[in-house]
Amino acid sequence: MEPSDVDAPLRVLLVHVWYWPHIGGGNQHVEHIARQLVARGHQATVWCADIPGHDEKRFVRDGVEVIRLPPKRILGGIDPVVSIKELAMDFDVVHLHDTLPILIRRSLKRALKQRIPVVTTFHNDYIKTSRTGKILKRIRWAVQGRRTLHASQARIALTPYYADHLKGRGVRKPIDVLPNGFEPVADDASRPSLLPSNAEGRPLLVFVGRLSEQKGLDVLIDAWDSLCQHEEPQALLAIAGSGELDQWLDARIASSNHPQSIAKLGRVEDSEKRWLFEQARAVLIPSRFEGLPTVLLEAMHSGAPTVMADVNDLGRLVTEPDAGLSITPGDSQELVSAIKTLLQADEHQLKTWSDNGQEASKPYLWSHVVDDLLNIYERVRT
Numbered sequence: 296m297e298p299s300d301v302d303a304p305l306r307v308l309l310v311h312v313w314y315w316p317h318i319g320g321g322n323q324h325v326e327h328i329a330r331q332l333v334a335r336g337h338q339a340t341v342w343c344a345d346i347p348g349h350d351e352k353r354f355v356r357d358g359v360e361v362i363r364l365p366p367k368r369i370l371g372g373i374d375p376v377v378s379i380k381e382l383a384m385d386f387d388v389v390h391l392h393d394t395l396p397i398l399i400r401r402s403l404k405r406a407l408k409q410r411i412p413v414v415t416t417f418h419n420d421y422i423k424t425s426r427t428g429k430i431l432k433r434i435r436w437a438v439q440g441r442r443t444l445h446a447s448q449a450r451i452a453l454t455p456y457y458a459d460h461l462k463g464r465g466v467r468k469p470i471d472v473l474p475n476g477f478e479p480v481a482d483d484a485s486r487p488s489l490l491p492s493n494a495e496g497r498p499l500l501v502f503v504g505r506l507s508e509q510k511g512l513d514v515l516i517d518a519w520d521s522l523c524q525h526e527e528p529q530a531l532l533a534i535a536g537s538g539e540l541d542q543w544l545d546a547r548i549a550s551s552n553h554p555q556s557i558a559k560l561g562r563v564e565d566s567e568k569r570w571l572f573e574q575a576r577a578v579l580i581p582s583r584f585e586g587l588p589t590v591l592l593e594a595m596h597s598g599a600p601t602v603m604a605d606v607n608d609l610g611r612l613v614t615e616p617d618a619g620l621s622i623t624p625g626d627s628q629e630l631v632s633a634i635k636t637l638l639q640a641d642e643h644q645l646k647t648w649s650d651n652g653q654e655a656s657k658p659y660l661w662s663h664v665v666d667d668l669l670n671i672y673e674r675v676r677t
Contacts, residue, residue: 305337305672306385310402311392312375314343314361318562319505320589321418324475325392326359331665333358342382344375344398364398377401384409388672391415391447394440403443412675415447416473417461419586419607441465448675451668453587456608471671475587476664477656479596482566484573489560490533498530498576498638501599503568503590506538511581511604513540516547517627518581522634523552530638533571535560572597576645577637582606583624592659595619595652600645602633618652 309329313322322343329339338360345352345363352363362382366375374396389406393399394417406413441464444450450470452458458470504510515534522528534544534557548557563571572578578594579602591612594601601619603610610621620636622629640648657663 305332305669306340306387307332307337307672308340308342308384308386308389308402309392310342310389310399312344312396312398313346314341314363315356316349317347320475320586321392323589324416324418326357327476327478327661328390328665328668329359330357331661332669335665335669340386342379342398342402344377346375370397379405384411386411387676389413390672391443392418394443395435399443400439403446407446412448412672413446414449414451414671414675415444416451416453417444417457418453419457419584436464444468449671451671454608457586460607473667473671474659474664475589475592476659476661477589477592477596478661480565480569480593482564482569484570485564485566486570487533487535487560487563487567490558491531491555493555494531494533494558499571499574500530500532500634500637501535501571501575501578501594502532502580503535503563503571503578503594504580504582504588506534506536506540506544508540509583510536510538511583511625512538512544514581514583514625514627514630515579516544516551518630518634519557520547520551521627521631523556527553528556530576530634531556531558533558533560533575535563535568535571537562568593569597572599575599577602577619577634579630579634580604581622581624581627581630585609592656596656598649598653600637600640600648601652602630602637612655613652616651616655617647618655619648 309325311322311325313319315326329341332339340360342362345365349363354361364377366377369375377398379401384405389411391399403413444466445468451473452461452470453475455472458472461470502515506512519532548554572594577600580591581604584606591603595618601613603613603621604624605621606624613619614621620633622633
């Protein structure tokens with residue numbers, strides 16, 4: 296059967312703790328898969344926790360049925376305790392997006408009991424720094440995470456790095472590599488309303504993402520402070536996003552040598568993000584850990600040279616096609632050097648990075664990724 300064959304549509308359940316209106320890479324991944332399935336004539340249902348609380352608990356969005364489950368409590372601040380006892384599991388395939396949360400494990404148990412094939416995607420591996428955190432992480436992985444993957448009929452990693460990572464952590468069964476994807480912004484580009492007028496005529500460097508330590512926001516600001524130490528930079532840094540470091544960022548900008556060189560934009564619309572990528576001299580992604588960030592793919596597709604921290608082997612996605620530069624995660628001085636290289640690059644070099652990035656991003660379009668995913672669904676059903 297061809298992936299686009301709608302004569303026998305699949306009924307697919309996608310399970311992820313977070314989903315719209317929550318904003319994050321994982322739930323956007325699930326949302327795009329669900330939309331692509333519906334566009335091909337399949338039925339897509341999403342189970343998620345009702346965090347943050349949403350007025351509607353059951354609704355249809357973009358053709359996708361969404362069921363939000365109110366949690367009784369949240370363990371450790373990250374794992375909602377939800378019940379699925381009242382939900383019917385009448386699906387052809389169950390696709391889990393994580394390995395540890397209670398919602399994931401309960402969905403797996405129900406699917407196995409009803410003999411419904413299960414596919415599990417491992418998105419990324421969160422870092423624990425404390426001794427206690429590391430011990431608990433090892434225990435949970437041994438008791439829960441690895442068991443989820445072994446009980447599934449198919450296992451997906453986003454990159455070859457993570458496939459090798461899972462094998463090194465004792466996953467003995469085959470692992471498919473299927474990347475995160477992206478969908479080009481369809482809306483016309485529009486200039487962000489909070490971008491100052493002094494942006495005109497100056498090279499624009501862009502950060503788009505959650506304002507968090509994970510995304511390396513402190514590394515970015517340290518690098519910019521160093522760049523501004525002796526003179527005002529001949530560029531503007533635009534920071535778009537929201538998160539736990541929002542107030543911290545306000546304070547850092549206010550105390551910087553040249554606060555007028557940083558534009559804090561808050562959350563931006565897709566049309567504004569498109570404008571930023573298309574106008575950027577470069578997009579900066581100094582993350583401490585990632586699976587496969589959508590912003591990287593979107594920036595490359597828009598023709599923006601990209602600086603990617605080489606976390607989990609992601610640096611090669613820009614260095615191998617010569618679409619930008621890679622830096623060591625957490626190294627603000629390497630980021631300073633990369634920024635200087637970008638600002639000094641001539642038009643030929645900038646065009647080379649831009650053209651190569653656009654070409655390298657094409658295999659990551661959701662339309663291509665979901666074709667391969669449907670092949671996996673069909674394989675586990677036979």
